[in-house]
Amino acid sequence: MARAVTPRRKAINTALAWGIGILIFFPILWTILTSFKTEAQAIADPPLFLNFDWTLENYVTVQERSNYFRHFWNSVVISVGSTLIGLLIAVPAAWAMAFVPGRRTKDVLMWMLSTKMLPPVGVLVPIYLIFRDTGLLDSRIGLVIVLTLINLPIIVWMLYTYFREIPGEILEAARMDGAGLRSEILYVLTPMAVPGIASTLLLNIILAWNEAFWTLNLTAANAAPLTAFIASYSSPEGLFYAKLSAASTMAIAPILIMGWFSQKQLVRGLTFGAVK
């Protein structure tokens, strides 16, 4: 929708948009900058923007104190694992709801979404006891199970909205050609659904990566992801802004980079589905 506009108008748009963009991004930028300062520079008044001695000291300290890569790997396993399992369960369900809607489909969907509103703190103790009895405390499998279940409603719902956009006639046509259910899914539906699935996948990895309640409360050392890593840097003794910034940068960088690289995908899925 490239409308022709005057260069002047375009320049104003550009300035305004960049201004807002930088403003919104600023807290993250500031965190990254602070992570390269010394503790004293981090609280300097007036604040230092670029004119300070860049140092990696905070990153070294953080790495010495905690095993970043283990936390990182736990985060990866838990977020990707729970998303993949979630998709495996949700794709058939969403497919069925979209193409063979019954009278109760809407209700089932809404009921699923309402389970997402269950406040986690209310059920922590029961889950903790169950996990204790099944040996799932501080295990990645336990977290994968929990995160799969809490994100499943969102996954089903997103997929359902995408699938519903796929015109039923195409399926009818495929059926006329004698394609079985399996090849119907495999050759007709899948290619059309891929953008939607991809964007669901990305969104859920992000949600799972950032989930901080269950991941903190059900883990100790072995399965603790980056959310637990961050919890050891919040308000320790003495000056801590620079170390906190370094730890924060390390915790958000992987998902930020993934998000940026895949934002086209994320957006394409959204275009295809829910909001068109």
Next chain:
Amino acid sequence: MATQHSRAAARVMISPAVILLLGWMLIPLGMTLYFSFLRYNLLMPGANPFVGWENYSYFLSDPAFQTAIVNTLLLVLGVLLITVVGGVLIALLLDQPMWGQGIVRILVIAPFFVMPTVSALVWKNMFMNPVNGLFAHLFQALGLAPFDFLAQAPLASIIGIVSWQWLPFATLILLTAMQSLDSEQLEAAEMDGASPLARFFHIVLPHLARAITVVILIQTIFLLSVFAEILVTTNGGPGTASTNLTYLVYAESLLRFDVGTGSAGGVVAIILANIVAIFLMRMIGKNLDA
């Protein structure tokens, strides 16, 4: 039309998801319900006798309960208002031709990828801290007294932090929706002499209705249980000024370790969340059908 055969197949395909979620609902919820009728404090192991509705009456008569309900609503509505209005405005802007649109979009969506704990820590310490925070420096440079955000306006500060996290999500969805708008329709309206405001209210906004619905629905689900941001920044205080329902339940079950009352609070929270859900579905469910 769906055949008998495909109906049966559909049921089979839906069942794993339904069974799992049913299990997830019923097992912890069943236990929560059961605990809510017991005197059960983790710090005082003992017989855990059945006490009937005592936990409920205790939780509901807590003076903090009403505050928590009001705060929960303010938090949800405040963030929705800011993100939807802000999202529409930013999406409108980003939809205009400009240089470096891709990079601006990257900058705008970045906060969505930041963990709630991290964003709360960063905002609390590096921005809102009244002595060393950036805002304090800024205020001082302007000759103003530093404002103590988290003590003077705790709930508003938290609304601000949470809005910052969710603004990108709203913007992204609204922008996507806006890009699918037929530009010829707009141009035609422009030719007819419709003012920009009229074009916005009669063409753009109706077109965005469904996207706004999606934003409200998804965000409400997450906003009802905002927790990490409150825990990190204010611990629900000062007093109970920033305690929402989730935090109140947390305080009962994990600060006082009164699992009985905490469970009763959990049940109350679930009931209220479902009322909101039904209300929400009624209000906007039609929009989703379109």
Next chain:
Amino acid sequence: MKTLTRALLGATALTGAAALASAQETTLTIATVNNGDMIRMQGLADDFTAQHPDIALEWVTLEENVLRQRVTQDIATSGGQFDIMTIGTYEVPIWANQDWLVALEGMPEDWNQEDFLPAIADGLSVDGTLYAAPFYGESSMVMYRTDLMEAAGLEMPEAPSWDFIKEAAAAMTDKEAEVYGICLRGKAGWGENMAFLTAMANSYGARWFDENWQPQFDSEAWAAALNDYLELLNNYGPPGAANNGFNENLALFQQGKCGMWIDATVAASFVTNPSDSTVADSVGFALAPDNGLGKRGNWLWAWSLAIPAGTDDEAAAKEFIAWATGQGYTELVAENEGWANVPPGTRTSLYENEEYLAAAPFAEMTLESINAADPTSPTVDPVPYTGVQFVAIPEFQGIGTAVGQQFSAALAGQMSAEQALQSAQQLTTREMTRAGYIE
């Protein structure tokens, strides 16, 4: 219930792999606070693993509130996630009475249990048996800037009164220069603002409960203490005091923004450490203030290492505790970081060590403060509880935090002192009635 959940999860065929987490060697999972001394211990732990190559250490370092919630939840449900927990004087007797802790008996000879300061060891013992080993002990005292005090033309007595503190705070405050006369805890929490306020109130003749467990927030002594506290912080305190805990105040003091700071004695080594503190060479110390009623406003606390009952590796855990709280560890820290940085407040021998006394100008005042606190008789009027800055009953952490919220709101200006005391009285009565202490 157990079998039901087992069966259900078994059906999902996912449990099998979870149990495979066992390893060849012993692994100790240690839950600890992210305080400076503990982080130092973590850094020096190679010394332990070198001595015990068959024991691996896993650290779970968390912020105090998170830690407390995690370990309490785990021990109360016998979750078994930790082999060693860092807990304090409040938890130890309560947990030991529930049989949740392993008694520290049969410890190595050279651990020298008799060497622990009696005041500290008593607080960690039940019926003469030690249930946790003190890692560092603390009382509270006044830390002040000698240069600012001099500039104000005042001299800090060794045992100041609250009136003098008020006078000095007024004289030292220079808000233009961002120097605030006094920094105190304001962040809500039984271990944060209530630790300070309860200890302060003790010296005003106030108490939490009378001998019949009736809450006493409607007493004049509490009103006097709270009003003075609010007056001090509102007039001479830093902005944002309602969100300041120990760590925030430490940072402020180290930056030279506080004239006085009444807080844990353990902070003395941080504020006098030139690499962290900009005011290291101008800090003086005095006993916590009093009002001439016979009690000072100082508390008693020890961060301690305890072993939860039901751990698989009791022997290894005891080995570790003996290492971390032994005299050898003190020497190890002294060797690596200097004598001033050794964990203070646990052993008599440390306060007889000439090298330590020479390196730590705060040593004498710390010991004196610790010895001045009396958990068995913390208040002017008799009380049915023990504990200086806390009430050693399980209900206290919930009540203490809720009351702390009210006082923090009063500090933030959201309610008056009167209202705060009134609602503190109400909510404490409510909780105590429910818990069955009062009718």
